[in-house]
Structure formats: C-alpha cells, structure tokens
Amino acid sequence: MISETQKQKPRFRLHPVAILNSQRLRRSLMDTYDQKSFYKYIIGIILLLLSIGSLFYTDKLVEELEQREEREVQLYAEGMRYVFNSPFDENFNVVFQVIQDAVNFYQIPVIYVNENNIPNPNKNIEFPANAGPAEKERIIQDKLADMKLEHPPIPVDLGRGRTGNIYYSNSFLLTQLRYYPFLQLSVMLLIGYLAYLAFSSARKAEQNRVWVGLAKETAHQLGTPLSSLMAWVEYFRSDPTIDPSIAEEIEKDVIRLEMITTRFSNIGSVPTLKEEPVTEIVTNFISYLEKRVSSKVKFSVFNELADEQTALINKNLFEWVIENVCKNAVDAMGGIGEINVTLQAPPNTKEIWIDIADTGKGMSKANMNKIFNPGFSTKKRGWGLGLTLAKRIIENYHSGKLFVKSSEIGKGTTFRISLNANIIE
Known part of the structure; x- marks a missing residue:
C-alpha cells in the first residue's frame, strides 16, 4: 500500500533553464515595450522642435x-x-x-x-x-x-x-502671417495626434499578433502530451497493482491542463459569451482556488448582488482573470494573508463591480502605472503576462474594465473588475 505521504502530489519545480528562459522573455517584452515608448517620445520631441x-x-x-x-x-x-x-x-x-x-x-x-x-x-x-x-x-x-x-x-x-x-x-x-503660426501649430498637433494613433494602433496590432501566436502555439504544444497523459491514466486504471487514487489525482491535473489549453486556444478568437450567474461563478471558483494555494491565505467572499444577477461572460476566460488576479495577490502577500472578494452593483448604473483586495505589500504609484505592461513583474520568476492577459480578456472580450482601484505600501492592493450587468426585470 502507498502511504499518505506518497499519495501527496509532488511539488512542481521549474527547471533552471526554464526559469532563465522566462526571465529572458520577460526582459525581451519589457525592452520591446520600452523601445516603442522611446520611439513615441522621439517622434513627439521632433514634432515639437519642428513646431518651435x-x-x-x-x-x-x-x-x-x-x-x-x-x-x-x-x-x-x-x-x-x-x-x-x-x-x-x-x-x-x-x-x-x-x-x-x-x-x-x-x-x-x-x-x-x-x-x-x-x-x-x-x-x-x-x-x-x-x-x-x-x-x-x-x-x-x-x-x-x-x-x-x-x-x-x-x-x-x-x-x-x-x-x-x-x-x-x-x-x-x-x-494672415500673424495667425499662420497658430494654424501651423494646430496642424502639427493634429499630425502628431494622428501619428500617435497610428503608432499606438500598429503597436497594439503587433502585440495582439504576439499574444495570439504565443497562445495558439502553447495550446498546440500542450495537445500532444495531454493525449499521452490521458492514455497513461487509462493504463494505470487497468493495472490492479496500482493504487486507483494515483490515476484519479493524475486525471484531475490532466483536466486542469485541458482547461488551460482551452483558455489559450480561445485567445485571438471571438469567445462565446453566455448569460451567467456572476455570484455563483465567482463563489465556486474562489472555493476551488482556495484549496490549491497556500493554506495560510484566507479567502472571504462578500456578496451584495442579487442571486439572479447575470452578465454576458465567457466562463473559462473569466475564471482565468479571477485566478490571475488572486495568484498575483497571493504572491504579493508572500503566501500569508487575506484576500477579500466583494461583489456589488452600484445604484443608478448598469455595472457589476468585483473588488479583489489583499493584505500584501502594496505597490508604488510608478508600479501602478506599469502593472499591466507586458513583461513587467516585481518577482524574479514569471513572465509578467498574467495581469496583461487578464486586462485584455476583460476589456477586449467582455467590454469591461480591470484596473487598480487603490494600493498602499505595507497595507495591500485592491483590483476592480467592472462588467456590464444584465438588467433584472
């Protein structure tokens, strides 16, 4: 018989090469983002000098x-x-x-x-x-x-x-010549504004191609090992000498990987939005997530929504957003602290607010402005993509908003997700 210690899932550790590659990718993303911002400032300075x-x-x-x-x-x-x-x-x-x-x-x-x-x-x-x-x-x-x-x-x-x-x-x-400089300056500003819009549009299009390509390739690469793992699960179940609980635990992880693959495959495609009960989805996922993070993190859900309150969302992608924000909060607290999730519908609006507050170390105003930038991370490990993808999922696919509501050094940070609510008759 296998002991309880042996039944426990082994702790997953990243290979040093994988850690190095993730750090290189993060630096590459940040360098690309900073480089494009640098070019934007150079163009602005050139236009300003020409105008002067x-x-x-x-x-x-x-x-x-x-x-x-x-x-x-x-x-x-x-x-x-x-x-x-x-x-x-x-x-x-x-x-x-x-x-x-x-x-x-x-x-x-x-x-x-x-x-x-x-x-x-x-x-x-x-x-x-x-x-x-x-x-x-x-x-x-x-x-x-x-x-x-x-x-x-x-x-x-x-x-x-x-x-x-x-x-x-x-x-x-x-x-005419006296007024011409003002007309000229207005034209310069208009040209600069149009150039900025074109530059931003091109940059976003390029970033979207990168995200879509990365997501599609990740989903494709996960497909083959998942098929193999499912075959191994069936093999373990057919072997009477192997503890059935091992196959069950492996199957849970395989199902989890399949869900992640589905999430990545949805990036770049128009997701299907359904009218879903917001309270039920958030509460159930927080309950699921609580069992899979540090036992020293306490989750609390404060619901002020009506039970029948719904919103048009894609469940898989929306749960991914909740997961990324909560895991970011867990990392900010060092695995020890509280995460409070508040659901409310402000009066005289057609919105649903989901506030996720932690008791972590907080962040500076400078980091608040960069927290959603691709590749930005205060951790030594990680790619700095979780919050970037979360923001894109909420804003591009759900027509909502994801932002830092408040943050105070040493006291914690609150993220807010704003969704369009379906009106309750």
Whole structure:
C-alpha cells in the first residue's frame, strides 16, 4: 500500500533553464515595450522642435514684413509732405505716384487725417458695392478707431504750423502671417495626434499578433502530451497493482491542463459569451482556488448582488482573470494573508463591480502605472503576462474594465473588475 505521504502530489519545480528562459522573455517584452515608448517620445520631441522652429521663423518673417510696411507708409507720409509744401513738379508727381503704388501693392490700409481732424483721403479701404456717403463715413471712422489702437500715427508736416497724421493697419497678407503660426501649430498637433494613433494602433496590432501566436502555439504544444497523459491514466486504471487514487489525482491535473489549453486556444478568437450567474461563478471558483494555494491565505467572499444577477461572460476566460488576479495577490502577500472578494452593483448604473483586495505589500504609484505592461513583474520568476492577459480578456472580450482601484505600501492592493450587468426585470 502507498502511504499518505506518497499519495501527496509532488511539488512542481521549474527547471533552471526554464526559469532563465522566462526571465529572458520577460526582459525581451519589457525592452520591446520600452523601445516603442522611446520611439513615441522621439517622434513627439521632433514634432515639437519642428513646431518651435517654424514658429520662430514665421515670427521673424512677420517682423520683417511689418517693418517693410512701416517704411512704405513713412515714404507715403514723406511724399505727402512734399506735395503740400513744394511747388508743382511733374517729376516729383511721378515719384509720388510710385510711392502710392507701393502702398497699394502691399495692400496697406491707410487713412490720412488733416489738421482739422477730417479723415481724407484713404487707401485700400474696402467699401460695399452700394455703400452711400454716410455708410462710407461710418466705415472709415470704425477703421480709424482700430488703426489708432494698432499703430502710432505717422505725422505729416504741412507747413505754417499745421500737422496731419497718417494712420494705417497691417496688410491682409501680414494679418494672415500673424495667425499662420497658430494654424501651423494646430496642424502639427493634429499630425502628431494622428501619428500617435497610428503608432499606438500598429503597436497594439503587433502585440495582439504576439499574444495570439504565443497562445495558439502553447495550446498546440500542450495537445500532444495531454493525449499521452490521458492514455497513461487509462493504463494505470487497468493495472490492479496500482493504487486507483494515483490515476484519479493524475486525471484531475490532466483536466486542469485541458482547461488551460482551452483558455489559450480561445485567445485571438471571438469567445462565446453566455448569460451567467456572476455570484455563483465567482463563489465556486474562489472555493476551488482556495484549496490549491497556500493554506495560510484566507479567502472571504462578500456578496451584495442579487442571486439572479447575470452578465454576458465567457466562463473559462473569466475564471482565468479571477485566478490571475488572486495568484498575483497571493504572491504579493508572500503566501500569508487575506484576500477579500466583494461583489456589488452600484445604484443608478448598469455595472457589476468585483473588488479583489489583499493584505500584501502594496505597490508604488510608478508600479501602478506599469502593472499591466507586458513583461513587467516585481518577482524574479514569471513572465509578467498574467495581469496583461487578464486586462485584455476583460476589456477586449467582455467590454469591461480591470484596473487598480487603490494600493498602499505595507497595507495591500485592491483590483476592480467592472462588467456590464444584465438588467433584472
């Protein structure tokens, strides 16, 4: 007969090579993730530098054009001074006409105000086609008020103690250039945002291909040894010299492996969601899991849901999420502590909240931001994929949320799973 000690399942230990390979994979995943994030920041910095350089260059062009327009208006003022103070000279009249043409070329709005404060004449002031004298006068006064705020007047010496003033505003081209940097910056930001979306989409697609390939390959590789193990179970049962309990224990582990294989094979495929009783699934799985972790970990389930409360879930994948979060909690507590699972439906919402709280070591804010990153783990062993897969299962397949609700160093961490609840009639 086999003693009770012999009947106990042997403790599974990872081979050193397997541990090394898992650590290498985790580092590879983290390096890939960090590298892609690094490229994202580089692209952002390049766009920022281009935007700043473009803004400075455009601002310089605006300043030069503004100075040129001011010189043209000053020349126009000087020409008017000669017209009012010099005898008629046909040659100068031609020169003055050239100066006026320069003002017109740059489309600089100009209004001359004489010594009696009467605005006349004007250049490049637009009037409606059917505008009468009164309306034109109103438009000139409005333009003049704006010009006084925009630029100081350029005085015109009329002689004999008389002085007029020329008021002007920026040309339409200069006004456009002033607003162009803001338009340019907006375009740059839009391009950066679209590039970020494209980069993120490509990264997620690449990660999804990695997860799907890894999961499918794992399920495929497990298929052959599982078939062999099932054959060995039948062989042990047929041999009367072998204790039947051995075959039963091996069969339990084989069934467990088959369930894991099914989980991996579902990754990448659209899982079938069924209307399942949430309380029953969570309670039964916690009861199952409690017997398979450290005896020094106490599980408690606090249910505030109605017995008939259901949600659309895939049972195998959902139990996998609960398992990953709970095992992460067990590791955080070093195999000693309490795990409290609370099920509730907040009022005035269509959600179900499942809070999984442990009494472990907690985590820093920096780790809270990285806990779901692929390959991230605070343990020496492990691939850092459990919580990543759990988050993908909840968010991608169940349209829910998985996040760290709270964490405090030395006191523990609470994870929250949020699901869409079916309304109870």
